[in-house]
Amino acid sequence: MTKRTNADDVLLDCRNIVKSYNGPMVLLGVDFSMKRGEIHALVGENGAGKSTLIKIITGVEPRNSGTIAFDGKEITHDHSKNAAQDLGIAVIYQELSLIHGMTVAQNIFLTKEPKVPGLPLIDIKKMNEKAQALIDKYRFPLKATDYIEKLSIGQRQTVEILKALSGNASLMIMDEPTSSLTATEAALLFEIILKLKADGISVLYISHRMEEVYRLSDRVTVLRDGKKVAVLEKEQIHPAEIIRLMIGRNLSANELGHSMVKKETEPVLEVEGLESEGEFSGITFTLRKGEILGFGGLVGSGRTEVVRAIYGIDRLDGGTIRFLGKPYKPSVKNAIAGGFGFIPEERRLQGIMAPITILGNIGLTNLDTLSRFGFLGGKRELVMAMDGIKLLNIKPAHPDIPVGNLSGGNQQKVVLAKWLIRNLKLLIIDEPTVGIDIGAKDEIYENIERLAREGVSVILVSSDLPELTRLADRIIVLRKGRIVKEFTEGVVTEEMVLRASSGLEEGGAK
């Protein structure tokens, strides 16, 4: 394959793509084109049609009308996934698609393993060598013989990229690639993307995180309600402008640093010297009424473990907790009785029951208030579910829809609704907006802020720094299971939190 170097060369050209799923129109005549070796961001709110467009480009879904040309050749209507791969279009999936129980090399060469000449056997030695050569070319910190399950999320993603490269991809589609990465891993990914670009590979980048889009892209295409709203060239790319185009209105919040607010209300939760062997130690803080306390730190710093232990899911090895001035023994039962709410990190795994309806999901957490003599009263459950739907503006506003059918943002609203219709005193919320579009994010933020105004104390765990600085009245930063920094007053910027999280602050002080 000869690589043409003309930068203006068009690699992918989609024209007038129309798509409807049994009635509702998802794409209404979208034009989209990509140049060879460019990084092109595709942005839009959930439901704008990004994923559908990707599926049509890769051939997972057929289009109703319109043409797609790749590398100058027309792509026919119903090409299979394999055909897209053969053409050189690779997708790095949001839900990572690697096989556990296999090595890095096995994953990279899955279905295209090198064979022993003349035999139907895989040449394992050659496969490992080829994989290692590819890894070394991009200077990834990986071994070809490592097993996937031992790698971090960031490393797994690099394996996905290598897998695409081994198939000679000339277009790589990355769907929300940084949504589960730590800040350091994301930075590494950006380097990789730039290397890919230098090798003449085009990257189609989908992200909800404006700063990434801003930093990386050569061009940005904005979709809204199934239509292309704008294509911005490098010099036209500004986060505020992109957001305005995406949602068609200006956002309420300011995007810069945020002031911490000192609350003088009575203490709700007093935690002292909390310890769990191998996880965290010496965790001491006081949470006041109506205060939003942010927990910052990198993934794996112990944030999640601390809040899980306070809620009574994981075991504690030491320390004391006082709740409303009285000694408190953590257990899930005590937590619910005391008015704690807990919204866990992985929505799909821990927060919702996908096949059950909105009504059922909201009702389940509130069985105690709903049941009379152990039976469920249908009407009260329905009233409660409708309250939750109205309160959080859940769409579609119908209690009988399985939660699994809702968008990510609306799923998260259901999780919130489960707790918000109770009389909460304390809400623990872990990564509330991972993979959620900006509009829904804003609504979730407003709800958290409203709760705090109403006197609920909130512990917010988040890797999303703008989110943390925007919402929190006070931020505690954890690193390796210890509190390394507390921001109580003045303006705090994302950079300050990041420096503390990655240990730069500490090192500088010594």
Add this chain to the structure above:
Amino acid sequence: MTLTSMRRLILIAVMLVLGAVLTILNPVFLTLGNIMTLFQEASLVGIVAIGFTLVMITAGIDLSIGAVIAVTSMICVNFLSHTPIPAPLFIPVALAFGALVGFVNGTFITRFKLPEFISTLAMKGILAGLALVIAVKDEFGFVQNVYIQDETYLWFGGTVGNVHVVTIAFFLLAFLTQTFMKRTRLGTNIYASGANLTAARLTGINTDKTIVGVYMFSGVCAALASIFISSRMMTAMPELGIGSEMDVIAAVVIGGTPFTGGIGDIWGTVLGAVFLALIKNGILKLNMSPYIQPIVIGGIIIATVIADVWYKDFAEKLVVNAARRKEILEQSRGDVA
């Protein structure tokens, strides 16, 4: 050492201890004849278990294997009693029947999206009935147990030197299947389909074909075992093999292939089959009632699964702790620098 090989060593150690205890209690245990019988017993279950291991690696289950054994034996005795066709010609037909059953199972599972459990359970019912329908009958319509006299057919139940033909076949099949699973693309595709079906599909693996193929292999293995079992017993009845699913599942589970798919290997299953035969043989050698065998085997299945869950937790903790220690070490090195 990997966790799998450690698990395997534990299993071998337990077998050696059991063997030693049995020898002390009844010296007949450690005689060449008894050991060969033990391996013969292990091989009859093991051949089916090899096919079943592949099914488990795809995160499936095949409950029809016992009934495949029954129908296959009925097909063979029909050929033997009603036709002059020699064994080398009808045995391929019998094996093809196993493949056909697997094809139907696999098609129900992949094309019609039937749960594996339902599809193969229904198939078990159908085949168990079919075995009775096609069984050789006497003039009053009662099922007749046919006495097999065909020498070529009986060769499968015999020995080469001191070793049973079935034992040789079992180890040969195990070796070939293990090589197939670990060294060929198709084998890799089977692991991938079981570990993460969506990921496998996205990579371009035809998971439907892969799964159908695995059920076909499972059917062929059961049909093959049927020939060895009936030739060893020199007779066949329509109930032959029905209920043997439990022994097969026990062998695979003891061998370390989990129900969750994506993991497992044939040598583990071989060990599992030998372990199971050892337990059964021990029960007989200790003059205990053979009726307690299913109770003991059921108990062993549960105990193994519990032990595996515990072992996995324990092993994961070891791995995590080691990683943490390494991280701390590297960090402190970094701090010094």
